[in-house]
Amino acid sequence: MAPSLASPITADEGCTPTIAAGCHQRRTGYISGRVIVEGRAAPTLSLANQEDLSGTNCSPRCHPPPTDEENFPDPAKTWNPDPRVYYSRRLQQQRALHARPAIPPVLPPRFPARIDPASPLVWSGQDLVEHEYLRSLSADDIAEIEHALEHFKGLSLPIAAVGRKTFPLPELGPRIISLSNKLYGQNNGRGFFILRGLDPKKYSARDNVILYAGIASYVAERRGRQDEKNNYLLHLTDLGASVAPDNVRQAPYSNVPQPFHTDTADILALYTLRPAFRGGRSLLASSSKIYNSLAPAHIATLAAPNWAFDSFGRTPSYTLRPLLYSVPSGTTRRIQLSFSRRPLTGSPVSPRTPTIPSLTPAQSAALDTVHFCGVAHALSVAQQPGDLLFWNNFALLHAREGFQDREEPEERRHLLRLWLRDDKRAREWGNVPEELMAPWRDAFEGEGEMGVENWPVEPVREFAFVTEQRRSSGHA
Numbered sequence: 001m002a003p004s005l006a007s008p009i010t011a012d013e014g015c016t017p018t019i020a021a022g023c024h025q026r027r028t029g030y031i032s033g034r035v036i037v038e039g040r041a042a043p044t045l046s047l048a049n050q051e052d053l054s055g056t057n058c059s060p061r062c063h064p065p066p067t068d069e070e071n072f073p074d075p076a077k078t079w080n081p082d083p084r085v086y087y088s089r090r091l092q093q094q095r096a097l098h099a100r101p102a103i104p105p106v107l108p109p110r111f112p113a114r115i116d117p118a119s120p121l122v123w124s125g126q127d128l129v130e131h132e133y134l135r136s137l138s139a140d141d142i143a144e145i146e147h148a149l150e151h152f153k154g155l156s157l158p159i160a161a162v163g164r165k166t167f168p169l170p171e172l173g174p175r176i177i178s179l180s181n182k183l184y185g186q187n188n189g190r191g192f193f194i195l196r197g198l199d200p201k202k203y204s205a206r207d208n209v210i211l212y213a214g215i216a217s218y219v220a221e222r223r224g225r226q227d228e229k230n231n232y233l234l235h236l237t238d239l240g241a242s243v244a245p246d247n248v249r250q251a252p253y254s255n256v257p258q259p260f261h262t263d264t265a266d267i268l269a270l271y272t273l274r275p276a277f278r279g280g281r282s283l284l285a286s287s288s289k290i291y292n293s294l295a296p297a298h299i300a301t302l303a304a305p306n307w308a309f310d311s312f313g314r315t316p317s318y319t320l321r322p323l324l325y326s327v328p329s330g331t332t333r334r335i336q337l338s339f340s341r342r343p344l345t346g347s348p349v350s351p352r353t354p355t356i357p358s359l360t361p362a363q364s365a366a367l368d369t370v371h372f373c374g375v376a377h378a379l380s381v382a383q384q385p386g387d388l389l390f391w392n393n394f395a396l397l398h399a400r401e402g403f404q405d406r407e408e409p410e411e412r413r414h415l416l417r418l419w420l421r422d423d424k425r426a427r428e429w430g431n432v433p434e435e436l437m438a439p440w441r442d443a444f445e446g447e448g449e450m451g452v453e454n455w456p457v458e459p460v461r462e463f464a465f466v467t468e469q470r471r472s473s474g475h476a
C-alpha cells in the first residue's frame with residue numbers, strides 16, 4: 001500500500017535494490033520494440049567495471065559483443081539505438097585504448113567532474129522504492145477533487161480557465177504544492193512523483209481533462225502549448241493505420257518504443273486513462289546519474305555547440321546547439337541534458353534531411369552512451385489507470401517502451417500529456433539555457449502563433465496532424 005499524500009516524506013537513500021540485475025532481465029532494458037517488458041524496473045545491465053576503458057561505467061555483463069558487427073547499421077542514423085551496435089563499438093574502443101597511452105581527461109569549463117552522489121536526484125531505478133515517489137489519494141481527497149470539478153463546471157468557463165482559483169482544493173492543494181518540491185530534489189525528492197487513486201472511468205472525457213488540469217495547476221500554474229495548433233493537451237494513443245499508415249504516423253500516435261529524450265517543458269505530466277495491454281511503460285532516468293557515468297570526453301562532446309538539429313524542411317534547414325548544459329543554480333550549478341534523438345538521427349517516420357551535417361563518430365558515441373546509461377539506470381513506471389505522473393524535465397530523461405494494445409478501441413492505451421512551468425521555482429533552481437529559450441518562449445510566453453487555447457477532449461485524428469515532422473519536441 002502506498003503511503004497517503006498526508007504521510008511524511010522520508011529519506012530512503014541506500015535502499016536495497018528490488019530487482020537484481022541478471023541475464024534473464026537484461027533484455028527488459030532494451031526498448032527498441034523487439035522486447036516487451038514485464039518487470040518493474042528497467043535497470044537490467046549490471047555494472048561490470050567502474051574503471052571501464054571506454055569511458056563509461058554503464059557496462060553490461062550480459063551483452064556479449066556481436067561477432068558480425070559489420071552487418072549492423074550506422075548507429076548515428078538509428079533513432080532507437082541497437083545495443084549490439086553500441087557494445088560492439090565500445091569493445092573496439094577498449095581495444096584501441098589498450099593500444100595507446102591513456103589521455104588525461106579534460107572537462108569543459110564549469111562542468112563538474114561528478115554530481116554529488118548523495119543528492120536525491122542522483123539515483124538508479126533499481127535503488128528506488130515506491131514510497132519515495134508514490135502517493136495515494138484518500139477517499140476524502142477524491143471527494144474534494146470531485147467537489148472542485150463540480151464547482152468549475154458550475155462556472156461555465158472554458159477548460160483553459162482551470163486553475164487554483166477556479167478549481168479549489170483547500171485541503172489537498174497545499175499538500176500537492178508541498179509535494180511538488182520533490183521535483184526539485186527537496187524533501188529527498190527524486191525529481192518525480194505519482195498521485196494514484198483516481199478512477200478515470202467514473203468521469204466523462206471532458207471531466208477527466210478538467211480534473212487533470214485542475215490538480216496539475218497545484219504542481220505548476222503555467223501550462224505550455226504543445227504544437228502549432230495551440231493544443232495545450234496532447235493525447236498519447238496509437239491511432240492506428242486507419243488514420244495514417246505506420247510508416248508516417250509520428251511516435252505519440254503509434255506504439256513504437258521511444259528512446260531517451262527530453263520535451264519542451266520544465267515539468268511533464270501524464271494522466272493515464274488506460275495503460276497498454278503489454279508494455280508501454282514510461283522509463284525515467286536521472287540525468288545526474290547518467291552524467292556521473294560519462295567519461296570527460298563524452299561530456300566535452302555533449303557540451304560542444306555543434307550538434308546539428310534537423311528542422312525537417314524549415315529555414316534554416318538545421319540549427320546548432322549543445323545537448324548538455326551547466327546551469328547556475330543558487331550558489332552552485334546543476335547540469336541539464338536537453339535533446340530529442342529524432343532531430344539528431346532521424347527516425348523511420350522522420351528521415352534525416354540528407355543535405356545537413358551528420359553526427360560525427362564522437363557525437364554518435366556520446367549520444368548512444370547517454371541512451372544506454374539511461375537504460376542501465378532507468379526506473380520503469382508501471383502506470384495504472386488514473387495515475388498522475390509528474391517529473392522534472394530538467395532533471396530526468398524519459399523514454400517509452402513499445403507496446404501492444406487490445407483490439408477494442410475503448411481499451412487501448414491512452415495517456416494525456418501536459419507541459420508545465422513554475423516561474424518562481426524555475427528561477428530558484430536555474431532557468432532555461434539561452435540556447436533553448438526559443439521553443440520555451442513559444443510554448444510558455446506567447447511568442448509565435450498564439451491564439452485561443454485548444455483543449456481537445458478527444459484525440460485529434462487528422463492525417464496532417466499525426467504525421468507532422470516539424471513539431472519541435474515531444475516526439476522523442
Ligand SMILES: [Fe+2]
Nearest residue numbers: 262263474476
Ligand atoms: Fe517525450
